[in-house]
Amino acid sequence: MSPTEPFSQPRREAWWRRMSRRMDRASLSFSEQVRDVVLLRRDLDESFWDDLLQVLVGADCGLPVAERLVDRLRTRVREERMTSAEEALRALKAEMLAVLEARDRRLRIVAVPTVVIMVGVNGSGKTTTIGKLAHRLQSEGRMVLIAAADTFRAAAIDQMRLWADRSATEVIAHQPGGDPGAVVYDALQAAVARGIDVVLVDTAGRLHTKVNLMAELIKVRNVARRVIPKAPHETLLVIEAPTGMNAIAQARVFHEALGLTGIVLTKLDGTSRGGTVLAIEEDLGVPVKLVGLGEGIDDLNVFDPRAYLDALFAGVLEAPGSAPGPATPAPAKPGAPKPATPKSGAAKPGSAHR
Ligand SMILES: Nc1nc2c(ncn2[C@@H]2O[C@H](COP(=O)(O)OP(=O)(O)OP(=O)(O)O)[C@@H](O)[C@H]2O)c(=O)[nH]1
Numbered sequence: 001m002s003p004t005e006p007f008s009q010p011r012r013e014a015w016w017r018r019m020s021r022r023m024d025r026a027s028l029s030f031s032e033q034v035r036d037v038v039l040l041r042r043d044l045d046e047s048f049w050d051d052l053l054q055v056l057v058g059a060d061c062g063l064p065v066a067e068r069l070v071d072r073l074r075t076r077v078r079e080e081r082m083t084s085a086e087e088a089l090r091a092l093k094a095e096m097l098a099v100l101e102a103r104d105r106r107l108r109i110v111a112v113p114t115v116v117i118m119v120g121v122n123g124s125g126k127t128t129t130i131g132k133l134a135h136r137l138q139s140e141g142r143m144v145l146i147a148a149a150d151t152f153r154a155a156a157i158d159q160m161r162l163w164a165d166r167s168a169t170e171v172i173a174h175q176p177g178g179d180p181g182a183v184v185y186d187a188l189q190a191a192v193a194r195g196i197d198v199v200l201v202d203t204a205g206r207l208h209t210k211v212n213l214m215a216e217l218i219k220v221r222n223v224a225r226r227v228i229p230k231a232p233h234e235t236l237l238v239i240e241a242p243t244g245m246n247a248i249a250q251a252r253v254f255h256e257a258l259g260l261t262g263i264v265l266t267k268l269d270g271t272s273r274g275g276t277v278l279a280i281e282e283d284l285g286v287p288v289k290l291v292g293l294g295e296g297i298d299d300l301n302v303f304d305p306r307a308y309l310d311a312l313f314a315g316v317l318e319a320p321g322s323a324p325g326p327a328t329p330a331p332a333k334p335g336a337p338k339p340a341t342p343k344s345g346a347a348k349p350g351s352a353h354r
């Protein structure tokens with residue numbers, strides 16, 4: 001496998017099925033609305049376009065994206081003389097795919113070591129994502145080191161270690177309350193000395209409104225640059241998909257402070273807001289690179305636009321070439337057991353907001 005393209009074999013077919021299952025809430029919500037509002041209508045008249053716009057806004061695509069999609073679609077429908085809602089819907093999916101496929105989503109794992117800093121608000125999924133990513137990179141044959149630079153929460157280092165143990169990844173940590181910059185400095189020096197491929201830096205959750213905490217992140221980044229001038233090679237903002245459009249304001253602040261190179265969208269398995277990806281990318285111009293679809297160690301993948309749209313449209317349009325494809329997604333099983341994780345998936349009690 002090329003060293004520059006981790007996750008280069010996403011096994012689309014298998015992943016699509018999985019994504020389709022995991023995104024059942026988004027898919028159900030989207031397809032029900034589309035069916036009720038759009039497909040039941042015969043004519044592609046003004047009210048059809050108004051309703052379609054509303055469905056897209058309701059799915060958290062954001063008004064500017066929704067308007068642009070509908071505008072483009074109207075032109076296409078006129079030019080290609082489409083007459084049925086289903087044709088229009090297929091064209092919509094194709095338009096969305098064109099928008100999503102225009103972005104380069106590859107993780108930049110080029111330098112040795114490559115430094116990846118994970119940032120985001122409290123509880124968004126940074127530590128979990130690092131655990132999953134370490135597992136994935138190690139299983140692709142890369143040597144990974146984790147810098148436990150969340151020194152704010154006493155339990156954070158142990159949580160990171162539990163995840164790291166699952167893929168036998170080494171963790172560099174100091175005492176709780178210590179200087180996160182010092183942890184990163186030590187980790188990067190160790191990484192250079194040992195020829196580590198990727199250093200994953202876990203940071204403390206922080207509200208984007210706390211100026212001093214944002215300054216702390218800038219300091220961590222500057223410390224990293226003292227050891228490796230081109231670091232960090234990736235600064236990934238972890239966003240919970242269920243946050244929807246509210247995530248955009250926080251993302252902007254992180255982007256202005258740090259210059260994000262990518263977004264990790266977590267908890268895509270538990271949201272009806274399927275369009276958030278489009279809205280975030282449009283607003284920030286930063287690609288969604290990874291998605292979290294559950295709490296297990298394998299529940300992380302590259303963001304694959306085609307699989308995502310197939311999942312989103314699963315209830316209304318058959319995915320092309322997906323013979324047994326779930327035209328109707330399997331309903332969620334409320335009592336289904338979850339895979340065991342070091343943190344058992346419960347909402348974090350007393351997770352301190354800084
Ligand atoms: N369903 C689901 N849960 C997730 C996903 N990613 C993370 N979680 C859960 O979200 C919770 C918070 O995850 P953490 O990784 O601790 O979040 P964090 O950003 O490190 O939190 P702080 O360190 O407090 O800022 C945990 O219960 C995770 O199991 C996901 O993709 N899907």
Ligand SMILES: [Mg+2]
Binds near residue numbers: 203
């Ligand atoms: Mg954490």
